[in-house]
Amino acid sequence: MRGEKPLEGMIVLDFSQFLSGPSAALRLADLGARVIKIEREGTGDICRQLYISDLEIDGDSSLFHAINRNKESLAVDLKDPDDHQTIVKLIQKADVLIENFRPGVMKRLGLSYEEVKAINPSIVYGEITGYGNEGPWRDRPGQDLLVQALSGLCYLNGNADQPPLPLGLSIVDMAAGAQLVQGLLAGLFHRSMRQQGCRVQVSLLEAIMDLQFEVFTTFLNDGHEPPQRSQVNNANAYLGAPYGIYETADGYIALAMGSVTELGKLLACPALETYTDPATWFDSRDEIKGLLVDHLKTQKTEYWLNSLEDADYWCAEVFTWQKLLQHEGFKVLKMIQKVQRENGIELWTTRCPIRINGELLTASKGAPRIGEDTSRILTHIR
């Protein structure tokens, strides 16, 4: 028997574009909320046109499909008075509003928190900015790579001899979206107890500082020493040997933290056994990792995994997606779902990573075309 999804009955109005806000709305949809994307007539969410690898499906980018499945689309002109009235009526019925415009835009549209609260005092209003609502950066573009660049993050990535290296995904947007969901849900919980809404604000920069909180706190308390990436196979500037990914005779193996001397025994690499003082595992990490680089090339991944796993030394093979998708360990997660547009176009994507009462949260509805649900929504609110 299928349980009701926890947010069933909730209505989310999502004014946001690209990834940070829409990924938050997606999670709310995953958890059972009805999400209505408010889009500009004609072009819609700019992300519809953001093609990567030239992969377009039914007129929209694959990114757009991935981020906006299980949502409805209402196409309006927010500057048109009639359409504004439609939005006001929707706000009266909505539980959550999400926006990620630059500071001040919602106010110009007559949709600031104060104005929305006057229409619906119990609404939970979520906003994502790039850099907060004050300070010299407030009007700068809130874009993932730019926030990575300002946040110090790029000096943690890659090896010591590399320039600052960006992380290869939109990690700032993803983190900010996840933080917004947490704040919105806490706001909804509070509302269920106290019958009043609230305003939740997250910025990309604060979200990425939070994501770095372990190592950034170290910096704040060690006299502001710059992080030193490992010269050899860096994986974390603040961890000692052997932490990293190493080439083998036929692929790659990941070694997590553990005793270097024990590792020396398990791998039959006597040179490692001389590092009996654990302090050297950090202080001489490049030297130790250099020894490992030479040694691990001599045998295949499978051979090393067998030597290490029996002794419960933390290690793993390094998979490509292709290899991952064929592996039983992946298949058993049932992480892939098929979604379908109203016109029958189908594609494969991932599902919500959260399970509730042992059940997977899936939904077969694909991403909407611009304004696909406009007439139905208008009928509903009249």
Next chain:
Amino acid sequence: MKLLEGLTVLDFSQFLAGPSAALRLADLGARVIKIERPKTGDASRQLKLKNLAVDGDSLLFHTINRNKESYAVDLRDPDDLAKVKRLIPHVDVIIENFRPGKMKQFGLDYTSVKKLNPRIVYGTVTGYGTEGPWQDKPGQDLLIQSLTGLAWLNGEADQPPTPFPLSIADMFAGMHLVQGILACLIQRGSASHGGLVEVSLTEALLDFQFEVLTTHLNDGGKQPERSAVNNAHAYLGAPYGIYETKNGYIALAMGSVVELGGLLECPALLNYRDEALWFSKRDEIKRLLVQHLRQKTTEAWLEVLEKGGYWCADVLSWGRLVNHEGFKALDMVQTVSRSQAQSIQTTRCPIRVNGQKLFAPKGAPRVGEDNQAIEQAFHL
């Protein structure tokens, strides 16, 4: 306003994934009680970064466990276990991140706990889920990065798979756990029953890659190809990346290569009129940029690009960041301390509620620091 005031969380978890979820609940106003082994406690008390420790615990532990209480019990001791079970009817949330089956050994799995408190919301973090060939493997961040294909998205094309330099599997799994727990708490308000929330590090990193993984699932299974020049994203074209300048670095986000050529006065870029070339010839275009951007300072480039509305930024180290007005305006750093110990500086919760930042000066507890107060308050 602390939105979760009045909620109590029992946190059996260690290291980062579970404890970071409990920290966020504490940030938002919940009372978090860490259940720890007597004497040694959470294993992360001993896990030091750069050998840094404060008052007998690693700085790392202080960072993750501020604003929590510690209740030290030996779950193998029948008296202690009975006390924990008497505590359960008084709490709203349980968090655990043991390997599958461990909580059942103590009679503390969801089915058993639900009998003691039907309204409880029970959150579990595993490495790989609770079935399949990986379920008993160690759920460690770098290993999950390696298994999920993630390392092939990071670094330059000629580099081996390059890990992301943070514990992102733990961090995202922690966020997902908070999301699931809060959703169940909202539902509990109207349904009067709790729920079981399960997340895994593996699913967290698959979700983290969902945009590009969806592309892979629908493009015939092509392998991602990192850029050979200044890679920043395997699926984005030129100029997306970070470039060296005469005196530092500059980040260029997505935008028109032709417009960029005009602004930077780099005529060679004006030849790439067809947008499809920005992806198919990205290394060629980026090489032109590498040569060109070395000629002037970061400030000079920023000035022309910002004036032209092109998305760009300086590349800051933490040292420059913390001294910048833009960072100071966020008020992101707070000071926390435990009784009679030196205080530390750390970050605050990144979420603001009704315009207010959420601060809490309470530092991380010593092992068992709150035993007496908890046993008295709950009559254990």
